[in-house]
Amino acid sequence: xxxxxxxxxxxxxxxxxxxxxxxxxxxxxxxxxxxxxxxxxxxxxxxxxxxxxxxxxxxxxxxxxxxxxxxxxxxxxxxxxxxxxxxxxxxxxxxxxxxxxxxxxxxxxxxxxxxxxxxxxxxxxxxxxxxxxxxxxxxxxxxxxxxxxxxxxxxxxxxxxxxxxxxxxxxxxxxxxxxxxxxxxxxxxxxxxxxxxxxxxx
Amino acid sequence: xxxxxxxxxxxxxxxxxxxxxxxxxxxxxxxxxxxxxxxxxxxxxxxxxxxxxxxx
Numbered sequence: 209x210x211x212x213x214x215x216x217x218x219x220x221x222x223x224x225x226x227x228x229x230x231x232x233x234x235x236x237x238x239x240x241x242x243x244x245x246x247x248x249x250x251x252x253x254x255x256x257x258x259x260x261x262x263x264x265x266x267x268x269x270x271x272x273x274x275x276x277x278x279x280x281x282x283x284x285x286x287x288x289x290x291x292x293x294x295x296x297x298x299x300x301x302x303x304x305x306x307x308x309x310x311x312x313x314x315x316x317x318x319x320x321x322x323x324x325x326x327x328x329x330x331x332x333x334x335x336x337x338x339x340x341x342x343x344x345x346x347x348x349x350x351x352x353x354x355x356x357x358x359x360x361x362x363x364x365x366x367x368x369x370x371x372x373x374x375x376x377x378x379x380x381x382x383x384x385x386x387x388x389x390x391x392x393x394x395x396x397x398x399x400x401x402x403x404x405x406x407x408x409x410x
Numbered sequence: 411x412x413x414x415x416x417x418x419x420x421x422x423x424x425x426x427x428x429x430x431x432x433x434x435x436x437x438x439x440x441x442x443x444x445x446x447x448x449x450x451x452x453x454x455x456x457x458x459x460x461x462x463x464x465x466x
Contacts, residue, residue, distance in 0.1 A: 265438070359439065362450045374458040382461045394458065401454045405447050 212264060218257030225253065251283035258282045362405035370400045427452065 225231055231238075231250070238246060262275030306314070374397035381391035388394060418424055427448040434444035 359443070359447070361443070362447060367450065367454055371454050371457050375461065378458050378461040388459065388462050391462075397458050398455055401451055401458075404454075405451050 212260070215257055215261040215264075218253065218260065222253045222257060225250065247287070248283075251286040255279045255283040359406070366404040367401065370397065370404055373397075374400070423452065423455075 238249070241249070256279070259275060259279035262271075262278055266272050266275055374393065377393040377397065378391065381393065427445075430448055431441050431444050435441040
């Protein structure tokens with residue numbers, strides 16, 4: 209299954225959003241959306257890219273189920289944890305005066321930040337770590353099941369014959385005082401080697 | 411990452427081989443089989459260029 213233009217654009221968009229500060233810079237625009245939409249929107253980009261890619265190769269009901277599960281699982285690791293995430297709230301316009309409630313929350317956070325947390329020797333994994341790992345394994349298992357049959361290996365007899373003949377041609381080039389770039393037989397030999405390993409041997 | 415770039419700069423013939431392996435993965439083929447195939451191709455191409463190598 210070849211990646212389609214839509215898939216490539218979706219992946220590039222997701223990569224650009226991750227690698228740049230576009231999302232931060234455009235916050236005044238998308239910050240007006242409801243809080244739930246703000247959380248789901250960035251996750252939807254890779255999920256939809258996966259879904260589009262998988263749907264292109266769907267032939268059976270199992271393929272469709274795999275495609276949907278794979279797309280949903282792409283979004284799962286980015287979802288807010290129900291244990292550690294702050295309550296959802298829509299973005300506020302920075303030009304407005306902070307309300308009394310905002311000031312109280314900010315003072316509370318500053319006070320909490322100034323108190324050093326008690327030392328702990330226990331190594332804590334991220335809340336989503338075990339679940340995300342298990343889901344990743346499930347996706348890998350589905351992906352393995354969806355693997356197309358691989359091309360047959362190189363035709364060893366043909367490859368050996370090509371190497372033998374081409375080595376002799378190279379030796380002729382060397383005897384004639386030609387360099388690698390001047391030896392035209394080399395490029396033809398490269399082509400023959402790739403043909404011997406292309407799986408479409410005739 | 412810089413080490414990877416250095417490696418690819420030193421051995422530019424790795425780039426098409428890696429591309430083929432990634433392409434195989436995207437096509438839901440076995441990337442390990444493709445990697446073995448690319449290794450065989452690389453060995454064969456190196457073998458036919460041996461006469462050009464100056465004896466050390």
